Amino acid sequence: MSAVTGTVRNGVDTQQMYATLDLIKDQPELARFRFRASNRWVDGAHNRSTIQGFYGAGQEDASRAQPFELEAGEPPVLLGMNTGPNPVEYVLHALAACLTISIVYVAAARKVTLTSVESTVAGELDARGAFGLSDAVRNGFERISVSFRVTGEASEDKLREVVERAKARSAVYDIVTNGVPVSLEVAVG
Amino acid sequence: MSAVTGTVRNGVDTQQMYATLDLIKDQPELARFRFRASNRWVDGAHNRSTIQGFYGAGQEDASRAQPFELEAGEPPVLLGMNTGPNPVEYVLHALAACLTISIVYVAAARKVTLTSVESTVAGELDARGAFGLSDAVRNGFERISVSFRVTGEASEDKLREVVERAKARSAVYDIVTNGVPVSLEVAVG
Numbered sequence: 001m002s003a004v005t006g007t008v009r010n011g012v013d014t015q016q017m018y019a020t021l022d023l024i025k026d027q028p029e030l031a032r033f034r035f036r037a038s039n040r041w042v043d044g045a046h047n048r049s050t051i052q053g054f055y056g057a058g059q060e061d062a063s064r065a066q067p068f069e070l071e072a073g074e075p076p077v078l079l080g081m082n083t084g085p086n087p088v089e090y091v092l093h094a095l096a097a098c099l100t101i102s103i104v105y106v107a108a109a110r111k112v113t114l115t116s117v118e119s120t121v122a123g124e125l126d127a128r129g130a131f132g133l134s135d136a137v138r139n140g141f142e143r144i145s146v147s148f149r150v151t152g153e154a155s156e157d158k159l160r161e162v163v164e165r166a167k168a169r170s171a172v173y174d175i176v177t178n179g180v181p182v183s184l185e186v187a188v189g
Numbered sequence: 190m191s192a193v194t195g196t197v198r199n200g201v202d203t204q205q206m207y208a209t210l211d212l213i214k215d216q217p218e219l220a221r222f223r224f225r226a227s228n229r230w231v232d233g234a235h236n237r238s239t240i241q242g243f244y245g246a247g248q249e250d251a252s253r254a255q256p257f258e259l260e261a262g263e264p265p266v267l268l269g270m271n272t273g274p275n276p277v278e279y280v281l282h283a284l285a286a287c288l289t290i291s292i293v294y295v296a297a298a299r300k301v302t303l304t305s306v307e308s309t310v311a312g313e314l315d316a317r318g319a320f321g322l323s324d325a326v327r328n329g330f331e332r333i334s335v336s337f338r339v340t341g342e343a344s345e346d347k348l349r350e351v352v353e354r355a356k357a358r359s360a361v362y363d364i365v366t367n368g369v370p371v372s373l374e375v376a377v378g
Binding site: 010021035038039040041077078174176178179 | 199200201202205206209210214217221222223224225226227228229230232233234235236238240243245246250252253257259261263264265266267268269271273274275276277278279280281282283284285286287288289290291292293294303305307309311312314316317318319321322323327328329330331332333334335336337338339340345348349352354356358359360362363364365366367368369370371372373376377378
């Protein structure tokens with residue numbers, strides 16, 4: 001963890017943060033982002049996504065010289081070979097990662113220096129849904145529980161405030177709790 | 190891609206699949222799963238999740254000798270250093286991966302041999318939400334569009350049916366379109 005260095009707090013350049021906020025206030029269209037992933041089936045449960053470019057801040061981003069590659073799979077008990085985390089585990093990771101980044105950014109903006117942020121996320125599901133064995137249970141998680149431990153140079157109340165604000169502003173927390181309309185297009189051949 | 194070898198179709202052991210389905214029909218409690226991830230902040234937007242064990246099929250799983258480690262981050266335009274895909278990109282990957290696995294499993298169950306499954310997933314958001322600059326826009330994706338291309342040894346109608354059924358049974362498609370209740374607990378100090 002970095003401490004405060006110049007305008008950097010919690011590893012976040014707060015000067016750049018304020019400049020970004022000012023810029024978006026002036027030109028709201030710069031806040032439009034379009035993220036994307038390409039996925040290809042390998043074999044069985046094994047598949048791989050490639051993530052590199054995205055549109056945002058008024059242009060196609062070119063900051064990533066190399067793509068990120070993410071492997072997915074299933075454990076043997078779900079008919080796979082552990083070629084990667086399974087998709088619902090990736091959702092738990094996305095949620096933990098987003099809340100963590102939100103906590104770190106909100107703390108930086110509020111001049112709170114953090115020393116640690118740790119979390120565990122757990123999701124429960126009944127596989128009869130996804131296996132098509134029961135219409136009485138849903139396919140996905142019935143519930144998710146998140147547990148954070150945050151330490152820093154601020155009062156407990158202030159740290160709790162930071163977490164509350166982060167939760168209120170997290171993109172993935174919003175996606176997972178409120179859902180998103182998804183359109184699906186299929187080409188076959 | 191593997192072809193049909195004994196009871197294996199599309200890399201899925203269909204004999205194991207039918208045995209699993211029969212077992213769950215007899216003992217529905219075996220379908221209870223609890224997946225989990227542990228996350229730790231590194232610096233700035235950089236954080237890392239560790240994923241290894243889970244509870245399922247009546248016991249704690251021990252099939253993964255090593256944990257999976259997932260790095261997350263943000264691109265410079267979102268105040269990070271590209272230490273990993275960002276959280277919303279992980280959601281897109283999770284969705285593509287889950288639909289792909291569902292397509293492959295449904296096809297295996299229906300004796301459809303696939304030759305390729307490719308997809309692109311895109312999600313649009315207005316960063317004014319997550320930045321706290323507007324209450325008129327949400328924090329997460331406003332919409333997600335998924336595009337699949339599936340080829341295999343079956344009629345186009347049959348391949349479309351497989352994709353429709355996979356969509357109706359995908360855990361992450363359910364999570365992302367319908368949302369999940371999330372409880373958040375915080376310890377500070």
